[in-house]
Every structure is written in C-alpha cells, then in structure tokens.
Amino acid sequence: MADIEAGREIRAALTRAGDTVLALSADGTVARTGADLLRRAQYIARRLAERGLERATVGVCFRNSAAALEAFIATELVGATRLPVEPSAATAEARAIFEAGGAAAVLTDGHHDDVPEDTEGWTKTVLSKATLVHHDASPDSGPQWTDRVTVHSGHPLVIYPRAVRDGELFGIPTSYANWRAIIDVNIGLYRNGHYGPTPAGDDCYLTVVQLMHATGMVGSFPFLHLGLPQVLLPRFRAEAMVDAIERHRVTTLFAVPGMLSRVADALGDGHRLRRVLYGGAPVEPAEIARWHRSFGDTLFQLYGRYEAGWPLTVLTPQDHRRVIEGDEQVAGTCGRPIDAIELDIKTPAAGRRDGEVVTRGTMVSAGFADGDGWCGLGDTAVFTDEGYLKLTGRLDGMVNTGSFHVYPDEVESAILSHPAVSAARVTGEADARWGETVVAYVVSSDPSLSATLRDWLRDRLASYKIPTTVHVVERLT
Numbered sequence: 392m393a394d395i396e397a398g399r400e401i402r403a404a405l406t407r408a409g410d411t412v413l414a415l416s417a418d419g420t421v422a423r424t425g426a427d428l429l430r431r432a433q434y435i436a437r438r439l440a441e442r443g444l445e446r447a448t449v450g451v452c453f454r455n456s457a458a459a460l461e462a463f464i465a466t467e468l469v470g471a472t473r474l475p476v477e478p479s480a481a482t483a484e485a486r487a488i489f490e491a492g493g494a495a496a497v498l499t500d501g502h503h504d505d506v507p508e509d510t511e512g513w514t515k516t517v518l519s520k521a522t523l524v525h526h527d528a529s530p531d532s533g534p535q536w537t538d539r540v541t542v543h544s545g546h547p548l549v550i551y552p553r554a555v556r557d558g559e560l561f562g563i564p565t566s567y568a569n570w571r572a573i574i575d576v577n578i579g580l581y582r583n584g585h586y587g588p589t590p591a592g593d594d595c596y597l598t599v600v601q602l603m604h605a606t607g608m609v610g611s612f613p614f615l616h617l618g619l620p621q622v623l624l625p626r627f628r629a630e631a632m633v634d635a636i637e638r639h640r641v642t643t644l645f646a647v648p649g650m651l652s653r654v655a656d657a658l659g660d661g662h663r664l665r666r667v668l669y670g671g672a673p674v675e676p677a678e679i680a681r682w683h684r685s686f687g688d689t690l691f692q693l694y695g696r697y698e699a700g701w702p703l704t705v706l707t708p709q710d711h712r713r714v715i716e717g718d719e720q721v722a723g724t725c726g727r728p729i730d731a732i733e734l735d736i737k738t739p740a741a742g743r744r745d746g747e748v749v750t751r752g753t754m755v756s757a758g759f760a761d762g763d764g765w766c767g768l769g770d771t772a773v774f775t776d777e778g779y780l781k782l783t784g785r786l787d788g789m790v791n792t793g794s795f796h797v798y799p800d801e802v803e804s805a806i807l808s809h810p811a812v813s814a815a816r817v818t819g820e821a822d823a824r825w826g827e828t829v830v831a832y833v834v835s836s837d838p839s840l841s842a843t844l845r846d847w848l849r850d851r852l853a854s855y856k857i858p859t860t861v862h863v864v865e866r867l868t
Contacts, residue, residue: 395567397470397540400574401615405429405464408618414457415622417635423457425618428464433537435465435498442496445469445540448550450489450497451603452476454625459602460615462498467567470540472547474562475603478626480853488552491560544568545757551603551697554801561798563697564756572753573700576731577613585705585729586643586691587666594665596621597644599632606645608701609668609693614643629653636662645693647671649793649824652678655685664689670702672793672826673782676722680715688712694725694780699766700754704728704780724779734780735765736772745771745783790819792827795855802829802858805851809844811837816867817858831858838863 405413408425415422423431439449449471453459466473474492476485489497547564554561565573580586596614598621600606614621622639624631632654635641645668646654667686670693682690688708695701706714706726713721728734732752739746748768755766771783790797799817806815814834819827833840841861848857 393544394541395544397542398468401464401467404616411618413615413620414460417622417624421457428461432461432464432468435461436468439469444471444496446471447495448472448474448493450474450494452478452485452499454478454500455598455602455623458500470542473549477853478601481850483851484853487555491555491558542567554798564758569754569756573608574612574616577609578616590617590619594619594642595639597635597641598623599627600645605701610645629657633657647793648674651682655682658685668693670694672791676714679711683715692725696768698756698759699750699768703732703734703750720775720777721779724781727778745773748772790827790829792829792855793825797829797856802856805848806831806833809847811835811840814867829858830860832862832864832867834866835863
C-alpha cells in the first residue's frame, strides 16, 4: 500500500463547505460551519502535534456533539489512530481499554465523574500507560496548524474495542484506506439512489446513535463529505429524537431497532424523512409493519461488520413491502449484497444448510482477511433463491443486543471478580425488542445477588453489557 496524506479528503470537504452550517446541536445553541469545524479540529491537531502525538494512538470518549466531530477529525489530521470508547462505559472500563490499547492520550468531553476539571483548555493526568487530555475546544488566535502528515494507507485510523482480556485489547482495526473506502461506498449509495432520493441541499442527517458506531460510517461522516448538515443528539431519548426530527426538518437518520420502536408511534404525520436507515438486530415482520405505518417507504435495513465494512447488504423500501405482505423470499432477511463488495457463504459443514458469511473488498480490514482477501464474519447464514441473505446464528457465542456486541467471556470475568461468586456463565437469549438480551447464571451462596449484582457491575461495565437478568444457581449445567 502507498503512503497518503492523512485527513486530505475531510480537509478538502470542510474547505469546500466553507460557511455552510454542517453541525448543529438539537437545541440550536451550537452551529458549526465547515470552516468552523476545520479550524477547531486544526487547533486540537496542533496541540496533539506539540505533544508528539502524530501517528500515535489517541483515545476518544465523547457523547455526540460538534466537539466530538472535531476530536475525531483532529486525530485523522495528525495521522493518529483513534481508540473510541462507548460513552456509557464505566470509568474503570474506559481506563482499562485505553491502557490495554496503548493510548498515549485521550480526548474527552469529561462526562465521566473522575475526569479532572479543565484548566486553560487542557488538563493532563498520567495513567499507568496513557495521558488523559481533557479538551475544551477553544481555538486560539495563533496561526492555524497546517502541517501535512503522511501515513501508510494501511495504518489504522480507528480501532473499535471489543473486549479486554487479561490486560490485552481485542479490537478491530480500520485503516486509513478502509475508512476512505467505507465513506466512498456510502457516498455512492446516496448519490446513485440506493439510499432513496439523491441528496439535495435541504437534506439533514440526525446523529442519534453514538458517533463511534455505524452511524458515523453510514451517515455522520458521509454527510460531512457531502457538505450537508447534521443534528447531533448527545444521547437517545424518544422525545428528544422526535423533537429534533420535526424542529430541524431531518430527512435522514440511522437508528437501532429499539429506537425506532420507541419513536414510531410518537412521530407526527408531517415529518420529512426520506431515509430511515437501521440495523444491528433482527426485527419481526409485525414490527416492520408498525414502523411502515409511521415512516412509510423510507425504511432501509443495513447489515455490516466493523471488520468488513458498513453496509454489506441492504433491504430496500420495496423489500420491506414484500416483508409486510409475508413474502418468504424476503421476510427474515437482511437484504441483498451491495455491488461494491463480494459476499459469499462458506461451504457448510456436513448436515448443515448454513455456513459462515465471508466478504471481500476495499472495506475489509487486512488483519481479518485470509491470503485471498476473504474476511470471515462469524455470522452463519443462507441465501434465499432470490439472493437475499438470511442470518442463522453466530460461531463464537457473541451476543447481539440492540446492535451492541457483547462477548460473554468479558462479562463472565467481571462477574467472577465479585467475592461471592464462584462460577458464572453468560449467554444471549431471544428478546422481542433488542433481538437478544444478556443473561447471567451465577453460582453463589448469596441468593440476594440476583437483585444486587447488576448494580455492582455498573462501576465495571458499560450498561449494555450488564445482564438484564441474573439467575443464582447451585451449579452450572
């Protein structure tokens, strides 16, 4: 792979946007133009470069905001590898990820309780392996940071953390070249009509899923590159989401199924939505029919994986109508593969119809590809006669709860650190709302753990990893 200039495309896109407002807070008090975002990101980049953090690993932990965009862009400008942590992560969990991932610094909005107060724009607290940098994003009046950093196109731009195991980080790297491919694929899907009407000047995106997740790939950053505005909600609340859609005349959003279920009934008939993208968990046909009554022919189901790209398949509005009509070729599927990738199913084992989903293309992370470029996703599936992909399970026991990926061994390790627990097993069980829910079986002489363990875990795990149900049992079966 060749060397490339880090951040060249996003710098050019923000420069083209100029005085066009690209980032808005839901209450309208914050509005950033393309020029604003670039200037403020360059300010952060300059400060990072002064600390010798070019091409370093930099943690980021932000709730959705214009400042989050600026921090993400700044890491790209300095050729760094960003290590994002879900904002709902417990402080101890976030620190463990940053330390295991070798973060040399962390950019954060300071929403964790023990993040120190900011002084003069930056505060640094030395951890065992990382330096915490608390950023207040106030560009000074000095010269803009204009250096051009060159990186290898295979250098990781982002590492999506999955779990910390024995002090080692299991994460999924996306290189600078992968990221560019993902953004280009999504821009192409918008422009060629695969995501509905071709984007126009009055289009507006809603960033409601946290920016570090798939929403950044399929909406937030493609809209920046397209020079189109977006509204950023710090966290999901159904009322706030409906208000943002109506107040800012939102046309496009990406959500997880649980979010759509909560806003479907509350959304008024006069909405201007053109594209409701969603993914991350299976949805029953009856629920799709209910959504259709609220959102109409705007629904696009996406299937993707961080190691292979977003999206890999798309279920179109026309397909959704077939689901509602009970068409077995489409019901229960996640659509057909997009043209930009190759997607296949490995030869199934004897006695099985399904096999592992594999894909190949420019979005695939090299570390997860075999010698021929094929990436195994860990999902098992079959193709229908019309080429729709129907998922049937997982090979590794990963729990998919509302699009969040939970690895049972990580949760089991946290539970086993409780002094009253002698054994634990964590699994996923079917859930009508979230697809799967996390359930724990623990061996303990303390029967009250079924009521108290969840609260005890809140200081150790992100909320989505905490079991919704805890069963105290005499032994594991």
